Amino acid sequence: MPTQQESSVGEEAVQAIASVFARVGSAAEMRRFFDEILTAAETRDLALRWLLLRKLRAGMPQRRIADELGISLCKITRGSKLLKNRKSVTVRMLDDGHDSEDGEG
Incomplete structure (x- = not known):
């Protein structure tokens, strides 16, 4: 059952923020945008x-990722399943070099 927050945010709102993200011009501007609209934890x-x-795509074992990052295997498994989809935008971004530390590609 969706929470009140989940039910009050519809697909239109999700599409609106996706459109805003798509218009951000640079990694530096995106970082500023994150700082403005997200908490540090988010x-x-x-x-x-x-x-x-990134670690999964580089071939690092899931258990090692869990140990290094202190996260559950469930979260990692979700990412692993995503990377098996050849049509995934995430896979394309990782493979096209959009995974550097500085965010510039």
């Missing part, structure tokens, strides 16, 4: 998700 959670995807 930004770290997003960065952690990307880091685990």
